[in-house]
Amino acid sequence: MANMPMEAQSHHHTAPTGFIRKYIFSLDHKVIGKQYYFLAIVSVFLGMVLSWLVRIHLVWPNVHIWGLGALSPAGAPGGVISPEYYLSLLTIHGTLMVFFVLTTAPQAGFGNYALPIQIGAEDMAFPTLNMLSFWVTFLALCALVSTLFVEDGPPISGWTAYPPLSAVGSIAGPGQGMGQNLWAVSIALFCIGSLLGALNFITTTVDLRCKGMTLMRMPVTCWAWLITAILSLLSFAVLFAACVLLILDRNAGTSFFLPAGLLVNGQLQNHAGGSPLLWQHLFWFFGHPEVYIAIVPGFGVISHVLSVFSRKPVLGYKIIVICLLAIGFLSFTVWGHHMFLSGMSPYSGFLFSIPTLIITIPATIISLLWLGTVFGGRLRFTTSMMFALGFISVFVTGGLGGMFLAQPSLDIFLHGTYFVVGHFHMVMGVAAIFGMFAGTYFWFPKMFGRMMNERLGKIHFWITFIGVYCIFMPMHFIGLEGMPRRYSSFVSEVMQPLMPVHKFMTIAALITGASQFIFFFNLFWSMYKGTKATENPWESTTLEWTVPSPPPFDNFGGKHPVVYHDAYEYGNVQSGKDYVMQTDPAEQPARS
Amino acid sequence: MSSLDGPVSAAALHDAHDIPSWGGGSLPYAVPSKKLGMWLFIVSDAITFSAVIFAYGYLRLAAADWPRPFVAASIANATVMTFVLLSSSVAMVLAVRASSLGKVSGAVGWLVATALGGVIFDILHIREWLGLIGEGVRPFHNPWGTPMFGAAFFTMTGLHMLHVTIGVFYLLVIAVGFGRRKFSATDVEVSGLYWHFVDLVWMFIFPLVYLLSAKTT
Numbered sequence: 066m067a068n069m070p071m072e073a074q075s076h077h078h079t080a081p082t083g084f085i086r087k088y089i090f091s092l093d094h095k096v097i098g099k100q101y102y103f104l105a106i107v108s109v110f111l112g113m114v115l116s117w118l119v120r121i122h123l124v125w126p127n128v129h130i131w132g133l134g135a136l137s138p139a140g141a142p143g144g145v146i147s148p149e150y151y152l153s154l155l156t157i158h159g160t161l162m163v164f165f166v167l168t169t170a171p172q173a174g175f176g177n178y179a180l181p182i183q184i185g186a187e188d189m190a191f192p193t194l195n196m197l198s199f200w201v202t203f204l205a206l207c208a209l210v211s212t213l214f215v216e217d218g219p220p221i222s223g224w225t226a227y228p229p230l231s232a233v234g235s236i237a238g239p240g241q242g243m244g245q246n247l248w249a250v251s252i253a254l255f256c257i258g259s260l261l262g263a264l265n266f267i268t269t270t271v272d273l274r275c276k277g278m279t280l281m282r283m284p285v286t287c288w289a290w291l292i293t294a295i296l297s298l299l300s301f302a303v304l305f306a307a308c309v310l311l312i313l314d315r316n317a318g319t320s321f322f323l324p325a326g327l328l329v330n331g332q333l334q335n336h337a338g339g340s341p342l343l344w345q346h347l348f349w350f351f352g353h354p355e356v357y358i359a360i361v362p363g364f365g366v367i368s369h370v371l372s373v374f375s376r377k378p379v380l381g382y383k384i385i386v387i388c389l390l391a392i393g394f395l396s397f398t399v400w401g402h403h404m405f406l407s408g409m410s411p412y413s414g415f416l417f418s419i420p421t422l423i424i425t426i427p428a429t430i431i432s433l434l435w436l437g438t439v440f441g442g443r444l445r446f447t448t449s450m451m452f453a454l455g456f457i458s459v460f461v462t463g464g465l466g467g468m469f470l471a472q473p474s475l476d477i478f479l480h481g482t483y484f485v486v487g488h489f490h491m492v493m494g495v496a497a498i499f500g501m502f503a504g505t506y507f508w509f510p511k512m513f514g515r516m517m518n519e520r521l522g523k524i525h526f527w528i529t530f531i532g533v534y535c536i537f538m539p540m541h542f543i544g545l546e547g548m549p550r551r552y553s554s555f556v557s558e559v560m561q562p563l564m565p566v567h568k569f570m571t572i573a574a575l576i577t578g579a580s581q582f583i584f585f586f587n588l589f590w591s592m593y594k595g596t597k598a599t600e601n602p603w604e605s606t607t608l609e610w611t612v613p614s615p616p617p618f619d620n621f622g623g624k625h626p627v628v629y630h631d632a633y634e635y636g637n638v639q640s641g642k643d644y645v646m647q648t649d650p651a652e653q654p655a656r657s
Numbered sequence: 658m659s660s661l662d663g664p665v666s667a668a669a670l671h672d673a674h675d676i677p678s679w680g681g682g683s684l685p686y687a688v689p690s691k692k693l694g695m696w697l698f699i700v701s702d703a704i705t706f707s708a709v710i711f712a713y714g715y716l717r718l719a720a721a722d723w724p725r726p727f728v729a730a731s732i733a734n735a736t737v738m739t740f741v742l743l744s745s746s747v748a749m750v751l752a753v754r755a756s757s758l759g760k761v762s763g764a765v766g767w768l769v770a771t772a773l774g775g776v777i778f779d780i781l782h783i784r785e786w787l788g789l790i791g792e793g794v795r796p797f798h799n800p801w802g803t804p805m806f807g808a809a810f811f812t813m814t815g816l817h818m819l820h821v822t823i824g825v826f827y828l829l830v831i832a833v834g835f836g837r838r839k840f841s842a843t844d845v846e847v848s849g850l851y852w853h854f855v856d857l858v859w860m861f862i863f864p865l866v867y868l869l870s871a872k873t874t
Contacts, residue, residue, distance in 0.1 A: 190690040264697040272690045302701040306708035310812070318797030319808035321712060335797070338805035343715050347708055 080618035090200075092192035093618060097199050098178030099512065104199075104206060105170035105501075108161045110585075111210070113578050115158035120571040122146040122154075124564065126554050140218045140239060149239045151553035152221035156240075157213065159224030160248065163355070164255050165206055167497045171362035172297070173198070173262050175504045176290040178512060180266065182609040183284050185275025185626040187619045190268040194261050202258035208251035212244040220245040223551065225348060226252075228322035228341045232314040233329050249312045256305035259297050266294035275608075277628035281386075282647070284607050284632040285379060288386050289365025292393045296354045296361070299397070304351035307344060314339070342407055349400035356493050357396045360460075361389060363500025364431060367453045370503050371435055373605045374450035375442025376643055378633040381434045388427035395424040405476045414473035421471035425464065432461055443643075447603070448522030449506035455530045456499040462534075463492025466541060484544025487537045495533045502529075505588070510602050514615045515595030521587040525580060532577025539566050606644050607632055695847045699854045702820075706858050709816060710865065713809045724801030725870045726792075731785070735867045738781045739859065742821075745774025746856045749849045756845040761836060764845060768832035771852060775825040782818055786811075810866060817862055820855045827851065 081087050091097060121128060129144040140150030177195065181188055189195045212219040220240040222231040226248065235242030270291045274283070310321040318335075322344045325337035364385075372379040379385065401409065401417030435457050444450065466488035470476050479485060502525075509517045543563050548555070555561070601610040608626055609616070626648050634645040688696075717723050727735075752767030789810075793800045799807045831848045834840035 191694060194694075260698075260701050264694055264701070267697055268690050268693045271693060272688070298697060298701045299704055302704035303708040306705045306712070309816075310709070310712060313796065313808070313812060317808075318795070319812070320797070320804060321716065321808060336804075338720055338803040338808075339716060340719060343712055346715070347712065350708075 094177050094181050094189045101169050102174035105166045108165035112161040115154045120574045122151050124568045124571045137218050148553040153219040153240050157219045167359035170501050172293050186273035189265050191265050198258040198261035205251045205254035208247050212247045215243045220248050228344050232322045253308040256301040259301045263294040263297035275626050285368040286365035289361050292389050293361045296358050300351040300354035307347035349403040353400040354396045359497045363497050366500045366504045367456045370453040371438045372633045374445045375439050376635045377442040380437040388431050391427040405473045406480050449503045451526045452499050452503035460496040482544035483540040483548045486550050487540030491537045510598030511614050513592050516598050517591040525583045528580035535573035695850045716805050720803045722802035724806050727871045741778050745771045749852045753846050753849045756842040765832045765836045772825045772828040775821050
């Protein structure tokens with residue numbers, strides 16, 4: 066038993082030499098982390114283009130979009146998006162962003178890359194499983210993207226795939242045949258990939274920490290990845306079951322999600338005995354933890370980055386860890402707040418409303434501790450730091466909207482409006498993306514051995530930061546005015562006065578989206594032309610900054626690191642430095 | 658700075674007794690990675706089953722005409738299946754014991770016996786499926802009541818049967834590998850965890866699907 070970690074790792078001590086084993090079917094967590102990262106980059110690019118199309122259609126419904134007519138002759142004849150195709154694009158935008166961007170990059174991308182190094186391990190506990198989870202996720206992405214190319218296009222049921230629309234088949238509309246089947250298969254595969262990944266993350270964190278790396282010495286990032294992995298393990302298992310039942314409903318004639326007497330497009334459906342609400346329960350039991358699966362790794366990265374660039378220890382490390390655990394636990398008790406409109410008993414609504422409001426408490430504590438970490442620090446305004454500060458801003462702004470939505474009385478009015486769209490884009494989408502940007506600018510030197518361009522980074526930050534507010538703040542206000550979401554056009558006269566706001570948001574979305582090309586350029590240009598990175602360019606304390614940039618195949622070059630210090634010892638100037646590396650044996654014990 | 662000292666002193670407290678060591682030292686919580694991995698898989702798989710069982714309960718409670726078609730002979734058949742599966746778990750325990758004592762042929766024998774139990778379970782189960790199909794039960798229809806009866810029955814028992822079948826192959830691979838000294842006693846123990854879990858799931862399905870739907874006269 067004692068030699069188990071050696072056994073788990075012994076089979077890949079030598080670096081592979083062939084191209085395929087090195088870069089394609091690699092067992093190295095660093096390569097797999099980058100693979101996940103680039104999978105997310107491809108998905109986010111596609112998702113962004115889809116959001117442009119959606120925004121353009123809302124304000125210029127008759128514009129011809131080059132190439133779209135060829136992609137979908139039925140959905141966009143002559144390049145003009147039809148109302149159904151608008152919903153198809155919306156579905157793929159949402160599914161790509163939530164699953165293949167927000168769930169992959171922060172956790173499986175950065176987590177895979179940095180977690181083993183930060184805890185002093187050579188690799189993940191199960192390298193082969195790690196490779197499998199990436200390739201299963203890749204297959205899932207292929208299945209999803211292929212819906213764009215099947216005959217009647219992607220499904221129109223949105224990323225939540227509510228039945229009966231999603232379960233009755235092609236009679237329900239374009240994309241509800243093959244498209245919806247591919248969607249369900251894609252998400253089922255994605256669940257498997259995520260479950261394997263989660264299992265691997267937890268085992269790695271528990272079993273492979275190096276000598277001296279106690280749980281409370283782990284960087285906050287590692288805690289965040291661990292908690293996210295636990296959430297994934299517990300929630301994707303439910304979504305997997307839901308997807309299997311959906312596939313059976315669609316293809317085996319069962320009626321899990323379909324009631325009797327259902328009339329779809331004039332045809333009586335041959336189903337009986339099921340309930341569409343069952344899907345909503347199963348989906349949101351996954352769906353709410355999923356929100357935290359997207360954002361908690363961001364919490365970790367932001368805590369980490371703020372501490373490094375404020376030259377101060379993370380304020381209340383232990384409290385942050387406890388709050389993360391509390392958020393993780395509470396996230397399983399609040400799924401019903403997505404269903405206030407489902408006709409649930411007011412008592413149930415009340416029951417789900419209370420923990421939803423309680424969950425804002427640990428989130429608020431964490432936000433205040435971040436401000437406390439920054440307060441009085443000697444700040445270094447790197448691009449990574451800017452995005453970390455921006456994260457606090459967008460997270461708090463978006464989170465405040467959540468306090469409105471947590472109350473059934475308000476949510477019943479707001480739920481079907483753009484208020485919700487603005488809220489979840491701000492707090493889940495933009496905040497998590499800011500976490501990714503902060504992580505990218507922070508770890509890029511380690512991942513690719515070169516520095517990113519700071520000037521381009523700053524320009525990218527300011528356009529993005531102002532841009533996202535221009536896009537998503539107005540959504541809150543038009544939502545309060547009653548503008549319904551998921552509509553492809555607003556013909557009602559009541560809604561017409563709000564069209565200039567929609568135009569403003571679309572233009573803001575186009576400019577903000579275009580500014581992301583600065584980031585893409587910076588990313589790929591710096592990979593080859595950036596200035597060479599030193600081992601520890603940010604003067605940070607954690608283990609990944611004790612190894613060369615980029616690290617060797619086994620991370621520590623055959624050495625076994627030993628940790629003597631807490632993860633965030635900044636501020637005390639000793640021997641000319643204001644930080645103490647975790648592995649620095651000279652000054653142990655830390656502060657006793 | 659004193660307000661920032663909390664985590665550091667907490668870590669210092671930890672140091673006294675909890676220094677996990679790298680490679681060859683004692684593991685935190687003394688759980689080998691493979692075993693922990695299997696436990697975590699079991700947790701997530703249990704939740705998948707829970708979701709399906711939840712769906713069954715949700716729909717059954719809402720249905721006015723949930724059929725109760727299982728006559729005494731069906732219950733007897735399911736009882737025999739339960740007995741076979743439980744016996745195979747005993748064989749599994751003996752396999753784990755033999756492997757930890759280093760008795761290779763004994764462990765392989767008991768592993769094969771366990772797998773055989775799984776095969777007999779599958780055969781009895783498929784025979785029962787065919788009988789029900791012969792009576793007109795389909796995922797979308799049955800002669801007695803709400804069509805969800807067939808959907809829930811085939812989904813729950815089918816998912817479980819899939820697990821048993823995968824388990825049979827898993828155990829045979831472990832048996833062959835352990836016989837050739839390629840797998841360790843830990844591998845046998847880990848496969849045992851899986852098998853007991855599959856057995857445990859049946860202990861939920863048997864009462865929920867069969868006993869609750871026994872024919873009352």
